Amino acid sequence: MKIFRGCPVLLMLLVTGLLFSGISVKGERGIYRDIPASAGYEPACAPMMKGIHEGIYPWSAAQDEDPEKKGDGLIRAADAAVLPDLECLNAGTVSGSEIPEAESLSENRCEEDGGSLSENTVKDEGSLSGNETAGTESLSGNAVFCHAEEDYFDDALFIGDSRTVGLFEYGHIEDRAQFYAQTSLMIYEVMENPKAIVKTDDERESVTVEEALSEKQFGKIYIMLGLNEMGFGTPESFGKAYGAVISRIRELQPDAVIYIQSIMHVASEKNETDPVYNNANIDLRNRPLMQLADNQNVFYLDINEALCDETGCLVSDWTFDQVHLKAAYYQVWKDYLLDHAVVRQ
C-alpha cells in the first residue's frame, strides 16, 4: 500500500473503475439489461455509462425493479405506439392481402445481391408508383398531383428529423410553413417528444406535436421520418408505428392532406459501406410507408426520384456526409414537393 501513497489519482482510478464495473456487472440482468453492447471493444463499466446517457442512473435500480416498467425507452415507446392503434390501422389503410405481398418483396430483396438489387429496386418502385398513380386516378377522382406556388406551404406543417431541420433552415419557407423538426427525432416518439421545435407563427417553442396539432388546423402535413429508426425494430414494426402516428394525425387533423415522404436515400459511399444505413434497408422501410397511402387523404411522395442519381443513391456532389443535402440543394427537394401538390377540388 505504501507505493500508492504517492499515486492518489491512480489509486482512485482503480477504485472507481472497480466500483463502476461492479455496478455494471450487477445491473447486467437488471437495470442495464436492455442496453445493447457495442460491436467493438468496450470496458466493463460501459453499461453504467450508457445507462446514464439513457437516463438510467445506478440509484434508479430500486424504483425500477418492476420488469414491466423499465428498459429501453425507445422500444417501449414503439410498442406502446403500435399496440393500441393496430386494429384501426388494419381496418383503415392496409388491407390484409397487401401484407404478405410486402413480405415476399422484402424476402426477394434480401436474396438479391448488390448489382442487380439497385436495378430491381428502381423497377419495383417504378411499378409500384405506377400502381399508386393508377390508384390515385381510380380511388379519388378529386385529387391529382399538380404544380403549386410557394404560398401552397402557407398552411403546411413539416414533421421530420435533421433533414427536415435542414429544409427549415435552407428551404426559405420558414416564414410560411411551420416545422416540427428535431435532429434524431423518431416516429416512435414523435407525438410526445417535448424537446422538438415547433416554429409557431412568430416564435420558436418547444411543444409536443400532439399539442401543436390540437391547437391549430393545418392544410397539409408533410412527414419524413425513418432513418434514425433503422437501428430499431423491423420494417413491419416501423410501418405499424408509422401507421399509428398517421391515424392519430388524421384524428386530430381530419381535413389536412398528409404527405408521407419516402425516407431519403444515402449517397453511394455510405450505401456501399454501411451495414445498416444503406439504400436496400431504406427501401425495405419505404415499402410499408407506400402502403399507408390511401390517395385520398394520405399520399406517398417518392422524393428519391428527384434527389438520386441513376444508381438510386443520393447524388454525391449534393452531400458531404452522405446523408444530408448541402444547403444549396434543398431547393430541389422543395421544388419536388411543389410539383407534387395535391389540390382538392
Place this chain on the structure above:
Amino acid sequence: MTVVFPLPNQNVIVFNSLEFIFRILPVSVLLCALVPGIGFSGVLLFLSLLLYWMADPSFIWLLLAVWLINYMLAWWMGCCRGKTGRRLFLILSVFCDFGLLFGYKFSLFPFLTGSGAIPLGISFYIFRAVSYTADVYTGKIPPELSPFKLCIYLYMFPVMASGPITRYGQISGQLKKNMAPYKVEEGLHTFIVGLAFKVLLADRIGILWHEIQVIGFESISTPLAWMGAFAYTLMLYFDFNGYSLMAVGVGKMLGFTLPENFRYPYAARSFTQFWRRWHITLSSWFRDYVYIPLGGSRKGRVRTCLNLLAVWLLTGIWHGNGWNFLLWGLLLWLLLTAEKLFLRYWLEEHGVWSRLYMLFLIPVTWIVFAVTDLKELAVYLSRMFPVFGPTQGNVNGADFIKYGKMFWPLFLFGWFFSRPWAEDWYKKTKKNPLWMAVLLAVFWICIYNLVNTSGNPFLYFSF
C-alpha cells in the same frame, strides 16, 4: 486457450480509444513494471512491434528494413576514417529513408502497397531514423552498437503514431528501466489532460467544422466562415496537442521523459514565435537538418529567404500530398520572410496589433491547410472575405447565431486552455487534493463520452 486479436485494428494505437486506455495501456505498464531491469527493453520492444503488427500487419517488413538500413549504415559510417566515406553512407541512408517515405506517401510503389495505404507512422519513424544517421555523421552521437536499443528508439510505442519526433540523443540515456510509481502517477496526470483536450475539446469543436462541411462552403455566411476557421484552429491544436500530451504521459508512465511538442503556440505574437511553439519537434527537426545545413541565416538575406523557402516547401509536403499543402507552406514562407525582413520589429513594438495580426492570420493559414480541394478552398476564402466573390450558394444569414449559441462555451474553454493560465495555476497549487478530484472526474467524463459515441464524435447514429 487461444487469444484472438481482431486484425488489423488501428484502435490499439489510438490513445483515445477504449481499447488503448483499458487494455493496452494497463497491460503494458504492468508488464514493463513486473519484468526486472534487464528484460524491460525486450518487453517494450516486443510490445511496440506487436502493436504495429496488430494495427497493420502488412508493413512489419518495412520496419525491419528501415531499422537494418540505418543501423548498418550508421555503423559503417562510424568505422570510416575519411570524410568522403562518411558522406557516402549518409547520402545512401538518406536516399533509402526518403525514398521509402516518398514512395509510400505518393503511392509510387503500387506493387508493394496494393491498396495505396500509407504505413502507420512512417513519417515519424523515418524522421527519427534520418536524425539518427545525421547526428552520427556530424559526430553529435556515436553510432549505436546495440541493434535493439536503436530499434526501441525507432519504434517505441508511445511515439508510434504521431510523435513527438524524438532524437537519439534524448532517448539513448533512458533506454534502461527507470520506472517508479510516482512517474506512473505523473504520467497519468499528463495523459488525462491530453485525453480531455482531445475528447472534450477537439472532438466537440470539430463538430462545428463538420457541420460547416455538411452545409457546404458555398452556403455559409461570412461570420460562420470565420467561426468555422476558428473552430478548425482550436480543433487542430487540441487534437494534436492532446495527442502529444497523451504520448508524453504514456512515455512518463514507462519511465521516459519525452520532449514537449507544444508550448502555447496561440499565445505567440508572431509566426516566427508561433512555429517555435507549434509541433516543436518537427520544426526543430527541419531547423537542424535542413535550414542550418543549408547555411541558415549566415549567408546573406537572399540565401536566408531561399533556405526558408526550402524548409517550408518541405514542411508542406510532409503534411500531405495535396497542392493546398504546398500553398500553405508558401503562405507561411511569405509571412515568415516578411517577419524576418521587416515586420518583426514592428510586431514586437505593437502588442495589440501583433495579437490582432495573429488572431486573424492563424485561422486563414489553417483554412489553407484544412481544405484540400483548391476549388473548395477558393470558395471558403471567398466566404471569409466576401469582397473577392459573390455568393454562389444558399446562405442562411442567421446561421452563425444558431452555431454561436451552440458552441460559444467551447470557444471560451478553447481560448482559456490555449493560454498558460490553467497550467500556471496547477503548478502553484499542485498539492491541493482538489486537483486529484478534478482529474479523476475529467477522466470519467472522457470515458463517458467515448463509450457513448463509440469513440467517433461524428458517429451519433442519429440524423
